[in-house]
Amino acid sequence: MSAERLTWIDTHCHLDAPEFDPDRREVRARARDAGVGLLVLPAVHSPSLAVVQALARQEGDAYALGFHPLYVEQQLPGALQRLADALGAARDDPHLVAVGEIGLDGFVAGLDPHEQARWCAAQLALARDAGLPVILHVRRAVDPLLALLRRTRVSGGIAHAFNGSEQQARAFLDLGFKLGFGGAMTQARALQIRRLAADLPADAWVLETDAPDIPPAWLYRSAQQRQDGLGHGRNEPAELPRIARTLAELRGLNLSEVARQSTANAVAALPRLLGLLPREAT
Numbered sequence: 235m236s237a238e239r240l241t242w243i244d245t246h247c248h249l250d251a252p253e254f255d256p257d258r259r260e261v262r263a264r265a266r267d268a269g270v271g272l273l274v275l276p277a278v279h280s281p282s283l284a285v286v287q288a289l290a291r292q293e294g295d296a297y298a299l300g301f302h303p304l305y306v307e308q309q310l311p312g313a314l315q316r317l318a319d320a321l322g323a324a325r326d327d328p329h330l331v332a333v334g335e336i337g338l339d340g341f342v343a344g345l346d347p348h349e350q351a352r353w354c355a356a357q358l359a360l361a362r363d364a365g366l367p368v369i370l371h372v373r374r375a376v377d378p379l380l381a382l383l384r385r386t387r388v389s390g391g392i393a394h395a396f397n398g399s400e401q402q403a404r405a406f407l408d409l410g411f412k413l414g415f416g417g418a419m420t421q422a423r424a425l426q427i428r429r430l431a432a433d434l435p436a437d438a439w440v441l442e443t444d445a446p447d448i449p450p451a452w453l454y455r456s457a458q459q460r461q462d463g464l465g466h467g468r469n470e471p472a473e474l475p476r477i478a479r480t481l482a483e484l485r486g487l488n489l490s491e492v493a494r495q496s497t498a499n500a501v502a503a504l505p506r507l508l509g510l511l512p513r514e515a516t
Contacts, residue, residue, distance in 0.1 A: 240493040241271045241515035242478065243500040243507065244471045246335075246369065246394050246414055246442035249275050249295075250285045253446040253468055261445075262293050265471035271512040273471055274504065276335035276369050278302035280313050283320050290329045296510055298334035298369050299324070304342060306353040314356055321364050331506040332391055333361035334369025338382075341373045350375075351382065358386040367391035367504055370411070376402045383409050392440055392503050395448060396430070403430055407438055412503040416442040417450035417469060420480045432484040440503055441478055441496045445469040450477055 244265070254261050265273065275286040276298040283299055290297035299320050301309060324330040336357040338350050361368045368391040372379045376398040390410030395418065396403065403413055415431050418424050431439065446468045453467035475489075482492045497515055501508045 240269050240475065240490060241497065241512055242269050242441065242474050242493060243272045243274070243497055243511075244270050244443050244445070244474045245274045245392055245440045245500050245504070246416070247273045247275060247445045247471045248278070248447070249273060249289055249293075249445070249471070250282055251446050258289075261470050261472070265474070268472040268475055270471050270474050271515055272296060272507065272510055274298060274331060274369070274507070276300065276302075276332070278335055279305040280309060280316060283317070287324065287327075287329070291327075294510065296329055296331040296504070296507055298332035299330065300332075300334040300336040300357055300369070301353060302335045303337055303339040303345070303350045303354065303371055307346060307349055309353075314353070317357070318360055321360060321366075325364065328506060328509050330366075331504040331510075332367045332369045333357055333364065333388075334391070335371050335394065336368060337371035337373075337394075338375035338379045339371060339373045340375035340378075347375075347378070351378065354379070355382055355386060358382060358388055361388045361391075362386055365389060369394055372396070372398070380405050380409070390503060392442075394442065395444060397427055399426070400430060400433075403434060403438070407435070412440045412499050413438055414442045415439050415481060416444055416477055417448040417453075417473070419484070420450040420452070420477060421454070422451070428484055431481055436495055437499055437502065439481075439496075440500045441474055441481065441492075443469055443471050443474055443477065445471050445473070449473075450480075452476070 286297040394414040396413040449469040
């Protein structure tokens with residue numbers, strides 16, 4: 235893997251999001267030009283199940299099927315069975331790499347934690363039965379989610395946008411998970427995230443953008459800046475190599491070392507990625 239042409243995996247990108255409707259093909263092309271050879275596209279609700287499948291197949295990317303905790307209370311009756319059916323139908327699809335994005339959210343007001351936990355537990359059981367890893371949303375709900383994972387063991391996966399303590403990080407690692415680091419890590423004030431990114435074992439982390447969300451520091455716009463007409467700083471998967479440079483600086487590595495390790499870690503977390511990687515990355 236040369237320093238001039240590194241290959242990256244964005245382990246969490248919502249390419250189906252409406253923010254990309256005007257220029258989705260161009261966004262994917264820019265990412266590819268930047269060396270981002272593979273994206274993982276997690277579904278978040280019933281309408282996005284088929285959309286992420288189609289996008290991933292069209293672009294040679296990967297997808298995950300699941301219901302995000304912010305949307306579970308909006309699902310129509312029978313949604314869980316439709317998810318189970320979709321997973322069954324895609325069982326032999328090499329582009330299907332995980333169940334996700336699933337989990338718990340303790341940040342957004344007004345959500346029912348018991349309903350979230352019920353949906354998360356049911357989806358963990360689907361992942362266990364399908365033999366698939368999971369992509370987890372975990373925001374201000376680390377300990378309850380760890381408790382669910384201990385009750386329903388799955389074959390690992392990724393704790394996306396991790397922002398917990400070192401003890402909580404180690405608990406996820408002990409359960410076979412990798413921790414996702416992205417734009418938040420580039421913020422100088424994100425001291426805990428940056429400390430974890432610097433100090434955790436080499437095989438503990440993966441890289442992600444969460445595009446169009448969680449913009450890195452160079453794209454971030456404050457509320458005042460947005461009010462002044464500076465835009466919302468839309469994140470894109472093409473930003474991943476620059477995000478990786480921050481990790482390289484924090485860990486004292488060169489960029490090619492980060493590229494190799496991030497690819498190895500992503501494949502360890504989501505083994506089906508190996509069959510989708512560009513030849514130069516394997």
